[in-house]
Amino acid sequence: MIRFFFDxxxxxxxxxxxxxxxxxxxxxVFALGCLNYAQQxxxxxxxxxxxxxxSWGFYISNFxxxxxxxxxxxxxxxxxxxxERKDIKGxxxxxxxxxxxxxxxxxxxxxxxxxxxxxxxxMIPLIGRLNFPLSLLAWDVVVLSGYLLLNxxxxxxxxxxxxxxxxxxxxxxxxxxxxxxxxxxxxxxxTAFLFSANPARPYWHTALLGPRFIASAFVSGPALMIVIxxxxxxxxxxxxxxxxxxxxxxxxxxxxxxxxxxxxxxxxTDFYNEGAHSASIRYLFLGLHGFGxxxxxxxxxxxxxxxxxxxxxxxxxxxxxxxLNIACVLSFVGIWIEKGMxxxxxxxxxxxxxxxxxxxxxxxxxxxxxxxxxxxxxxxxLLAKLVMAVExxxxxxxxx
Amino acid sequence: MSxxxxxxxxxxxxxxxxxxxxxxGVGAAGAAAATIPTPSPAWDGLTFRxxxxxxxxxxxxxxxxxxxxxxxxxxxxxxxxxxxxxIDCKNTPAQEGVVFGYAINLSACKGYRDCVSACVKENxxxxxxxxxxxxxxxxxxGNMNLEESEHYYDPETVPVEGKYYLPVQCMxxxxxxxxxxxxxxxxxxxxxxxxxxxxxxCIGCRYCMTACPYWARHFNWTEPQIPPEELNTDTHYLGNRxxxxxxxxxxxxxxxxxxxxxxxxxxxxxxTGARVFGNLLxxxxxxxYVLENKTVFRLKExxxxxxxFWYYTD
Numbered sequence: 001m002i003r004f005f006f007d008x009x010x011x012x013x014x015x016x017x018x019x020x021x022x023x024x025x026x027x028x029v030f031a032l033g034c035l036n037y038a039q040q041x042x043x044x045x046x047x048x049x050x051x052x053x054x055s056w057g058f059y060i061s062n063f064x065x066x067x068x069x070x071x072x073x074x075x076x077x078x079x080x081x082x083x084e085r086k087d088i089k090g091x092x093x094x095x096x097x098x099x100x101x102x103x104x105x106x107x108x109x110x111x112x113x114x115x116x117x118x119x120x121x122x123m124i125p126l127i128g129r130l131n132f133p134l135s136l137l138a139w140d141v142v143v144l145s146g147y148l149l150l151n152x153x154x155x156x157x158x159x160x161x162x163x164x165x166x167x168x169x170x171x172x173x174x175x176x177x178x179x180x181x182x183x184x185x186x187x188x189x190x191t192a193f194l195f196s197a198n199p200a201r202p203y204w205h206t207a208l209l210g211p212r213f214i215a216s217a218f219v220s221g222p223a224l225m226i227v228i229x230x231x232x233x234x235x236x237x238x239x240x241x242x243x244x245x246x247x248x249x250x251x252x253x254x255x256x257x258x259x260x261x262x263x264x265x266x267x268x269t270d271f272y273n274e275g276a277h278s279a280s281i282r283y284l285f286l287g288l289h290g291f292g293x294x295x296x297x298x299x300x301x302x303x304x305x306x307x308x309x310x311x312x313x314x315x316x317x318x319x320x321x322x323x324l325n326i327a328c329v330l331s332f333v334g335i336w337i338e339k340g341m342x343x344x345x346x347x348x349x350x351x352x353x354x355x356x357x358x359x360x361x362x363x364x365x366x367x368x369x370x371x372x373x374x375x376x377x378x379x380x381x382l383l384a385k386l387v388m389a390v391e392x393x394x395x396x397x398x399x400x
Numbered sequence: 401m402s403x404x405x406x407x408x409x410x411x412x413x414x415x416x417x418x419x420x421x422x423x424x425g426v427g428a429a430g431a432a433a434a435t436i437p438t439p440s441p442a443w444d445g446l447t448f449r450x451x452x453x454x455x456x457x458x459x460x461x462x463x464x465x466x467x468x469x470x471x472x473x474x475x476x477x478x479x480x481x482x483x484x485x486x487i488d489c490k491n492t493p494a495q496e497g498v499v500f501g502y503a504i505n506l507s508a509c510k511g512y513r514d515c516v517s518a519c520v521k522e523n524x525x526x527x528x529x530x531x532x533x534x535x536x537x538x539x540x541x542g543n544m545n546l547e548e549s550e551h552y553y554d555p556e557t558v559p560v561e562g563k564y565y566l567p568v569q570c571m572x573x574x575x576x577x578x579x580x581x582x583x584x585x586x587x588x589x590x591x592x593x594x595x596x597x598x599x600x601x602c603i604g605c606r607y608c609m610t611a612c613p614y615w616a617r618h619f620n621w622t623e624p625q626i627p628p629e630e631l632n633t634d635t636h637y638l639g640n641r642x643x644x645x646x647x648x649x650x651x652x653x654x655x656x657x658x659x660x661x662x663x664x665x666x667x668x669x670x671x672t673g674a675r676v677f678g679n680l681l682x683x684x685x686x687x688x689y690v691l692e693n694k695t696v697f698r699l700k701e702x703x704x705x706x707x708x709f710w711y712y713t714d
Contacts, residue, residue, distance in 0.1 A: 044645045045604075046622040052531070055606045055619060115604020115619065115646030118455075122584040122603055129459045129585045129601075137583035137607045199703045200577065200613035279547055352700075353535060353568060353615045354546035 003397065004163050011389035012382040018235075019385075026378040033371010036364045037112060045115055047364045053357035054348040056113070058365045061340030062372070063109035065220065066102045067191040068213060068339065070147065072221020073099035074184035075251055081177040087241040090391070093158065094232075095225065097383035099151045099184075103144055105376035112368055136194040143187045150180040159390045164397050188213050201347045203280035206269075212262045213339070218255035220335040222248040223328040228380075230321070238388045249324055253312040256331055260309055263302070263338075283356070284346040291349075291356050298342045304334035450474050459585065460598045460637075471600075472637060479642050483628040491637045492659040494592035500653050500708065501593070501680040502664075503690045504567055507714040508674035511536050511558040511565030518669030519569075522654060523640040524632050526624025533651035534569040534666060535615070567674075568699065569666075570595060570616035570651035571707030578608035578617060587648075593680070593708055594653050596638035602647040609648060613700050614707075617650045653677070680708065 015023075040047050050057050076095035080088040111117055122128035123141055132138040154176050161168040192213035195204040226248050229240040267285075270278040282288050284298050308331035310317075317323040350356045361369075389395045446454065454474060458467065472489045479487040516534045525531050537549035541562050549566070558565070576595050579587055586601040587608055609617040623645040635641040639655035654664035658677070667675040678687035690696065694712040701707070 044622045045619075050621070052609070052615075052618050055609045110605070113605065115606070115648075116602065119584075119601070119603045122459075122586070122601060129462075131580075131583050131585045134580045135583045135607070137581065137605060141583065194607075197581075198577070198611050200611055276545070276547065347610075350547055351615045352546075352613050353537065353551070354549050355551050355615075 001160070004160055007163070007395040008159075008386050008389075011395050012385050015385070022381065023378065026374045026381070029374035030371045030378065033368050033374065036367035036371065040112070040364055040368065041117075047362060049360050049362045049365065051357060051359065053351050053355060054345060054359035056344055056348065057359050058341065058361035058369055059109045059113040061344045062369055063106050063113075064191055064195075064213075064344060065336050065340045066106040066109065066376075067144070067188055068217030068335075069221050069224060070099045070102035070106060070151075071184045071188040071214070071217050072225070073102075073151065074181055075218060075222060075248065076225070077177060077181055077184070079247065081174065082181075087243045088247070091229065091240055091244055093155050093387045093391070094228070094384055096151045096155045097380050097387060098221075098225065098228070100148065100383060101376040101380040103148045103151070103187075104379060105372050107144055107148075108372045108375070109369070112372070136190065136197050139190045140187075140194055143183065143190050147180070147183050147187050150176060150183055154180060155387075159387065162390050162393075163395060185214065188217050195343070195347065198347075200352050201280075202277035203284075203347045204343075205277075206266070208262055208266060212259065212266075215255050215259040215262060216335045216339050219252050219259055219331050220339075222252040222255075223332040223335075226252075226328050227325065227332075230325070232384070236388060237392065245324075246319075249312065249318050252328075252331070253309070253318065256305065256309045256312060259335075260305060279350050280346040283349050284342060288350065289356055291358055293358050293360060294341065294345060297337050301334045301337035301342060304330040305338070308334065446474065446477065450477070454600070457600065459601060461585075461588075468637075475637070475641055479631075482642065483626070483631050485628050485631050485633060487631065487633040487635050487641070489635045489637055489641050490656060492655075494590050494594075495659060497679075497681055499591075499593040499680045500572070500658060501678065501687050501691075501710070502572075502653070502708065503676040503687055503694075503696065503710040503712060505674045505676070505714065506564060506566065506711050508672045509536075509565045509567060509670075510672055510674075511538060511553070511555060511560075511563075512671055513555040514669040514671055515567060515666035515675070518665045519651070521630065522632055522657075522665035523652075524624075524626055524635070524642055525649075526620065526622075526626060526643075527630075528625045529618075529620065529622065531618040531620075531624075531649070533616070533618070534567055537566040537568060538563050539566050566711075568614055568616070569709075570653075571614055571699070571705075571709035572651075572653060574706035574708060575704065577611040577613065577703075577705055581607045581611035583607065590638070592659070594638075594655060594658075595650070596652050596655065597648055597650060598638070599641070599643045599647045599649065604646040604648065606648060613703050613705065617648050619648050620645050 048057065073095040076088055076092045079085040080092035111120065114120065123130050123138070125132070130138050130141065132142060154173055157173055158168045189210050192210040195201070196206060196209040199205050226245050229245060232238050233240050267281070270281045274282070279288060283292065284294050286292065287295050308327040311323050311327040312318050318327070345359055349358065453470060457463070457471065463471065468491055472491060475489045476487055479485060479489075513536050516532050516536060519525070519533050520527070523533065525533065535551060537546065537551060538553040538558075538560070539549050541564055553560075572589075572593055572595050574589070574593070576589060579589055579595060583605060584601060584603055586603070587595060587597045589595050604619070606619055609619060620643055624643055626642070631642070632640060634656055636656035636659070639652045643649050654662075654666075658664055664677055667677045676686050676690050678685035680687060682688065690712060691710060696710040696712040698707050698710055
């Protein structure tokens, strides 16, 4: 096994000049993020744009979005392991790699949001005091770490088996696959419940939030996968079959249609009989008492998503790679705004006492967030490199 | 260091705590504290042992009396280093048979905000941060829509014709959503009904602030700044002791005062007598009289958090 780790490590860090340039670039952006985080550690969260009024912002927005990306790996896991689709099985490990990178990013976004990160061990049961099952945040800690473990353990077993030249035993890992499927849905449901559990915040306090989170995750996840698979097709010898992309595009189409329907349902309920519960959504879309800095963003998101759903719904356009890619980029950005800043920030505006205080992220927040995204990409790149090396049998246990 | 010790034993309240400890047979811990060598700056002004203890301390509810004593001593030393002032940090437990409640007479409140400034001083709230545990909202008569309230009115010109004033602070909910939200049990409801925060256990995730329907929780975005001469040296572990950066704080019904039978600072400061504070379990208390004889209501009662804070009019 030590030999496997050694070979894995070597394959991760061997590549041509472009590969190294890419790693260096990501490393540099990550370092920039670290420098900015050092600033935040030194001066406190005062360097962010956050306030008592809007106490969560850009970090938690990215967190909510990335949990969705992580959960979307299930869209490859189900057809690969349950329906035994050979074409999907070829890429499922990459999907799980995306999940690992996304969960780590999501966790880091929570850590950088903490006022006292050095006390994070207070969350560890026995030595600390995890408020489980009462606190939804405790639930999120449990499900995210569990999901990370599952998505490390299953691919590790499969890769290690292939490395040794033996067929992975389905009866051994199948129970964990089933668990991972349920778990994937649970991570995003729990994250939605984290918000919807608060009657103090009428904007989030809706039963539709969970379904909306899942629907939008099944848009942003496939959008990202489709783009990544094409990039890999271009620059590596690893061939992702077109049927994989077709399936993902189809899932994404349904999910985006459903998501837009949910948005309409939300808008109708809030605006038909407008009351105190509608203040946040009015702030978000139209502005409130002269404040409305988020409105342009949500309209951009809505426009992007509508254009994307039109492209995806028209079959010839969805099958054409150029238009499909446009739809992927538009909906990825659209969902990122809608489920990120468009969900988290209006929950705080107005405050429960009716005060309107706006928020925009500072350069420190942006740089730290970029750093985390770079680290996520770096993790995925290394994992993908390893998966390709094993799948193409470039590394295997030497015959003894 | 020895001067420090003498000063402290002179004040009555410190002696109370030492007596309390002696009853537990742990006077040695207090004596040891006096002989600790000058701390090195490497451990943030504490000795290595103290810094280690502080980082790896147990949850408040799991600490032994000795550990609590060591913690209180550490807090006092830290305050001395930070402000150059000797403070007394108590750990007075909740009294038996007491659950505190509060009521405000909206007919009497004129919006002077003396309660706000008294609270800031009493509770060692950071002066630069503009954190205030009490918000007095200026409202149009005939309207209870909080969204139309004025938070930043000028207290010099009150009362304004056609306005009324609605003070809001932590309602010490019986089923507090903030307590449920906290992932590490850094905040809980004490037996006397006060929702407290352990500033040394809070990880600063601010989920409690998200959960609170009264916007009663505040975060230390930066190190709270207090002029040393204005520091209130009578402090409580679960109350007004100096807070570090990066943790949440809130109104705690002046734990340091009310657990010794005194009034909360906001009530004492109110020039119009609009505030009524007392023991909800005592049938002869003024608060019980108000609840039984006035038409009272609670803010956002429909959220089901069971606030122990009522409003009434004459």
